[in-house]
Amino acid sequence: MEFLFEIVLNLIGFSVGVIIGVISYIGFKNTGSPTLFRLTIAFFAIGIGFGVLALGYIIDDAITHTGDINRGITTIGIAIQTIGYWFIAFSHTIKTFFPKSKYLRSVGVLPLFLVSFASVEHVIRAVSFILLVYGSIETMLSYLQGRKKSTLFVAVGLGLLGLGEFVSWYSFVFPESILYAISIVIKIGGLTSLGIPISRIPLQKVKFDPELKDDST
Numbered sequence: 098m099e100f101l102f103e104i105v106l107n108l109i110g111f112s113v114g115v116i117i118g119v120i121s122y123i124g125f126k127n128t129g130s131p132t133l134f135r136l137t138i139a140f141f142a143i144g145i146g147f148g149v150l151a152l153g154y155i156i157d158d159a160i161t162h163t164g165d166i167n168r169g170i171t172t173i174g175i176a177i178q179t180i181g182y183w184f185i186a187f188s189h190t191i192k193t194f195f196p197k198s199k200y201l202r203s204v205g206v207l208p209l210f211l212v213s214f215a216s217v218e219h220v221i222r223a224v225s226f227i228l229l230v231y232g233s234i235e236t237m238l239s240y241l242q243g244r245k246k247s248t249l250f251v252a253v254g255l256g257l258l259g260l261g262e263f264v265s266w267y268s269f270v271f272p273e274s275i276l277y278a279i280s281i282v283i284k285i286g287g288l289t290s291l292g293i294p295i296s297r298i299p300l301q302k303v304k305f306d307p308e309l310k311d312d313s314t
Contacts (some may be wrong), residue, residue: 104158106281107151113285114144116179117292124295136295137186143288146178147281160254172218179225182258185291186232222266229259232290 125133153170157163205307210284240248261284268277 101158102241102278103281104151104286106278106285107147107154110147110281110285110288111144111151112206113288113292114142114147116144117295118144119289120292120296129264135184139181140288140291142181142184143178145180146174146176146181149174149177167217168206175218175221176226179221179228182225182228184231185255186228218267222262224253226259226262226266229255233259247297250293254287254290254292257290259287261287273274 118137119138121133121137124130149170150166153166156170157166161167161284169184192298233252236248236255240252256288261280263280264276265280268274268280
């Protein structure tokens with residue numbers, strides 16, 4: 098099977114994302130934290146995005162036999178993942194990242210409707226990369242202030258996800274290379290790093306980032 102490696106890696110990413118999403122949901126049920134509710138949505142979205150990409154490879158390998166995943170499916174998959182990245186970043190970075198002006202926000206969205214699927218894909222990847230890098234930097238600054246290991250795991254996780262998106266973009270520049278598989282492995286590592294502090298939450302109410310405070314307080 099030509100795409101076996103990519104299918105397996107994307108299915109692993111799907112499994113990791115969904116598992117962390119379930120853990121986050123259990124933590125939300127135990128603590129009632131809105132932050133954990135957002136993280137539940139985030140990790141389920143990231144996992145589903147991996148699942149859509151895996152499905153795209155399976156469809157091509159079993160049905161269409163074009164030798165490449167359909168661009169529309171790829172765009173849908175990474176768009177769903179970007180929603181997850183947005184919910185992660187929203188907890189403490191999105192409030193200062195987007196411009197306050199509604200007009201500027203509208204102008205920023207318009208180009209998405211004026212470009213081709215391939216261009217939309219690149220735009221979405223760019224947005225994902227910016228969100229993740231910005232979130233990683235902000236979280237690392239928070240770690241330097243509080244020196245909490247859990248915060249460091251979050252910063253490293255966001256950084257790895259951002260690096261994975263960057264390497265993934267280069268895989269389209271060099272389509273015959275192993276870069277795409279490497280990008281998935283890096284992303285899985287990022288999800289795992291994020292999941293380490295989250296895995297403690299169902300057992301006790303743990304804030305893994307000083308900025309990710311329970312909104313109910």
